Amino acid sequence: MEPQRSLPPNNWADVAPRLIAVAAGRAPADLVIRNGIWVNVQSRELLPQSDIAIAEGRFAYCGPDAGPCIGPETEVIDAEGAYMIPGLIDGHMHIESGMLTPAEFARAIIPHGTTTIFTDPHEIANVLGLAGVRLMHDEALMQPINIWTQMPSCAPSAPGLETTGFEITAEDVAEAMQWPGIIGLGEMMNFPGVIAADPQMLAEMAATMRAGKVVGGHYASPDKGHAFAAYAAGGPADDHEGTAESDAIARVRLGMRSMMRLGSAWYDVESQITAVTEKGLDPRNFILCTDDSHSGTIVNEGHMNRVVRHAIACGCEPLVALQMATINTATHFGLERELGSIAPGRRADLILTSDLTTLPIERVIARGVTVARDGKGLVDCPHLDWPEESRRTVHLRRPITAEDYVIKAPAGANAVVAKVIGVVENQAPTKALTAELSVSDGAVQGDPDKDVCQIALVERHRATGGVVNGFVSGFGYKGRMAMASTVAHDSHHMIVVGTSREDMALAANRLAEVGGGITVFKDGAEIALVELPIAGLMSDSPASEVAAKAERMVAAMAEVGCTLNNAYMQHSLLALVVIPELRISDLGLVDVTRFEITELIEKTL
Structure with missing residues (x-):
């Protein structure tokens, strides 16, 4: 069967006369579904022996006899x-994290029952600016499901702490x-910036509110006092950075929607949903989302259906979980x-289960x-003709060498105490650790036996030749290896992690x-x-x-010693300088608890 082409959604005003006629029984519907159990998320009821009549791509009649x-x-x-049940909705996510274009992302999630997503393409904004956002927006509108775009607000995410390929301005937002x-x-x-009433941040939010639209939130601080109140007063209407029950409660108490995420590496539903299941807070103020799901997770485990199943497994009533993935999000x-x-x-978006x-x-x-049956997509997902400049974005001044990764020790040092980025499994925050590291030939050495290896950020937007070096712990890498990725939230330079400087150089030059993309080297040879x-x-x-290659990449990471769940997602966030505690950027090591550049070497021994 050839995939069919879906039409854009009909405007309600244009089709209202026919919808009314069909609902009244004066005109025939295009499609009628009979003898089902109507899952009514408006009233939180199950209504057996119900019929649904559809015309012009919209629901017309819902009741006992169509x-x-x-x-x-x-x-x-x-x-x-x-x-x-209504088609599932993802309230906050980034298409780019799926490693797919909007068309291919849509093709991947449709069989899993997701019919609407709210996507923030700030990843491409950091690389290609407003032009990149427009490309994502335009391809999104071509798809047979609803893809709403949120205009990126922060590129760079933290001005003064990183350099991006392009910057987003308040004029761009308007x-x-x-x-x-x-x-x-x-x-x-x-x-x-919001807490300090930064003029650009306020201008962006004001332009959004003047347009009658919603400001998305991201509050990655444990401070729930005056600072959090100031942030909420600034305008953000939701937040997905909570990791504990107290985070969810604090957000809804201040009038924000609490978005609880289950992505490829973020497992923040179980720790927060108790605000509803045990504390009894109003569930209509809670939303489920994925935030970041790579293609392997989507193909093999699912999308929003995976999140809803997980919420139910965590003790949430099925109808409440479905509200959190449908009507709550639409209302917000x-x-x-x-x-x-x-x-x-x-809009007639519906799942039979x-x-x-x-x-x-x-x-x-x-x-x-009907766009999918029994796991198989049945509809065409059209592509844009992506311009050549969108495919030439890795700019190095010269080939990288092993010498670029040498971390020079202070004169006379036999060892040092160095700051180390500590990866936290299944969560976005990192830990600010320290480790005593040896010095050899004037260079500070990593220590795989202590689970400390090197990390480097290679500048790739403007061909400056810049390489910033540091240390990271938590991956468990062994032997001679390197992993490199041009997915490096949010500035998206190149992150290289490894135990061998030579392999690190090979990996960077390969990308x-x-x-x-992403590459893994072992003993001087590429294995993924x-x-x-x-x-x-x-x-x-x-x-x-893409999922098959991603699966090979995950296997390759395990082959060189990594045991973390979805460690690739942890790798890709090591430069995210707006989530505590310690990150790396093209400007240096960043203390995100203080929002300042910090020295790598803490003490000489």
Whole structure:
């Protein structure tokens, strides 16, 4: 069967007369689903023996008998007692983290029942600026599901602590607010700027609010006192950086929606959902999201269906979990009349499933069209013609050598105490550690026996030739190895981690050769490669192909000693200078608890 082409969503005002006629039984529907259990997330009810009538890509009638809506040309589906649930919605995510373009990302998530995503393309904004955001926005609007774009707010994420390929200005934000697919402002990561009433941050949020749109939040500080109150007063309406029950409670008490994420490496639902399941807070103020899911997770484990299943496994009632992945999200973004529920007038996004707990996705309907059945996509996902400049983004002044990774010791030192970035499994924050490291031939050495290896950030946007070196712990790497990636949130320079400077040089030069991606070297030979030629972040190859290469990459990381769950995601966040405690940037080692550059060597021995 050839994939069919889905049409753009019909404007309600243009089709309202027909919707009314179909609902009243005066005109035939395009599609009627009979004999299902209507999962009503508006009232949190299960309504058996229900029918749903669809016309013009929208729900027209929902109730006990759609017989009057059936005409000779009406397609009729017998649900055979299956649950009819709204299409799932991801409230906060980054398409680029899937290593896929919007088209290929859509193709990957449709069989899992996700019919709407709210995406913040701040990854490509750091590499290609406003032009890159427009490319993501335009391809998103071509897809058979709803992809709403949040205009990135912080590129760089922390001015003065990193250098990006491009910078986003308040004027850029004001311009983007006029684009048809822009739903609001992306996560406001510069929370110190908001707290300090930085004029640019306030101007960006003001432009968003003048457009009647939502400001996304990102508060990655443990301080829930006056600083957090100041941030909430500044305008962000949601936050996904919570990791504990107290974080979720603090956010909803101050009028923010608490977004609880389950991504490839972020497991923050279980620790926060007790605010609902045990403390009894109003669940309509909680939203489920993925934030960052790479292609391997999506292909092999699922997308929002995975998150909902996990929330249920953590003790959440199935209907409450479904609300958190449908109507709650739509309401938050001001789209309750468009999305998020099976109700007259809304876009006809619906899933048929035989079980509300295990949530098998048996049929997916988007805009009234069956787009997937039993795990297989049935609809075309059109591609943009990505321009050549989007594929030439790894700029090195010269080939990298092992000497670029030498960390010179202070004169006369036999050993030093150095600051070390400590990776925390399944969470975004890192720890600020220290380690006593030896000095040999005037250079500070890593110590794999102490699980301390080298990390370097190689500048790749402006060909400055800059290389910043440091140390990282937590990966467990052994032997002679290196791993390099041009996915390096959020500045997206090149992060290289390794135990061998020679292998680190080989890895960096390999990524320059292929135009970006991820590579793993062992004993001087490449053992895994994921090519990401678009902005060094994405591939326009099918998700299954990218996932297979990503799986090989994960296996290669294990082959060189890594035991962390989804360690690649931890690797890619080592330069994220807005999440505590210690990070690396092109300007140096960053103490994110103080938001300042700090020295690598703490003490000479």
